[in-house]
Amino acid sequence: MWREISRIGKKLVDTGLVESHFGNISVRIGSRMLITRSGSALDEISEDSVVEVGLDRTCALDIIASSEAVVHRAIYSNTPALAIVHAHCPFAVTMSLLCRNGAIEPVDSEGQYFLGDIPVVRGGIGSSELAGNISLALASHRAAIIHSHGTFAIGRVLDEAYVMTTQVEHSCKIKYWYDLARNR
Incomplete structure (x- = not known):
């Protein structure tokens, strides 16, 4: 399974959805x-870059797991997700900073169809506040954005969570350009 995580990590970096050492992936x-x-470089994931931890409580290995492990646990506890991708997509982060109403409304047809409104939630990195807010948003959406931080996307498999991540970034990019042109 670490090879699948590695494959998705490399795709995230190669497509510019994350910088090498930011973001995390779980199954x-x-x-x-x-x-x-x-601290793992997502484009260089090896078997040693992945750690196995329990879902029901913290454990000794949490010290080396992603700082967002608590957030992943909450998502798995409150959604049907079997895979999670957390990325720092530049247009999604930008649009979260511009968002005033708690959600981004895609203007592109794919975003409207596949995502609907994209929730923008708040909470500190790896905090219980973020864990609660993002897991609540993902209970009814397949992706959400953390204000000024990045995206979380869920799926039944890693590829599905990756596609949701790319869709959020695409929709945010289109909306950014649309809003920019409209307000000229």
Whole structure:
């Protein structure tokens, strides 16, 4: 499974959805999850870059797991997700900074169809506040944006979570350009 995580990590970096050492990826396996280690370069993930931790409580390995492990646990506890991708997509972050009403409304047809309104939530990195806010948003959406931070997307498999990440970034890019042209 670490090879699948590695493949998605490389795609995220190659497409500019994250810088190498930012973001994280996890997969649920029963009552446990595989999650990238803190500080891992997503385009260089090896077997040693992934750690297995429990879903129901923190454990000793949390110290080396991603700082967002608490957020991943909350998402798995409150959604049907089996895979999570957290990225720092530049247009999604930009649009979250410009957002005034708690959600971004895509103007492109794909975004409207596949995403609907994209929730923008708040909370500190790896905080219980963020865990609660993002898991609540993902209970009814397949992707959401953390204000000034990045995206979380869920799926039944990693590829699905990756596609949701790319769709959010695409819709945010189109909306940014649309708003810019409209307000000239």
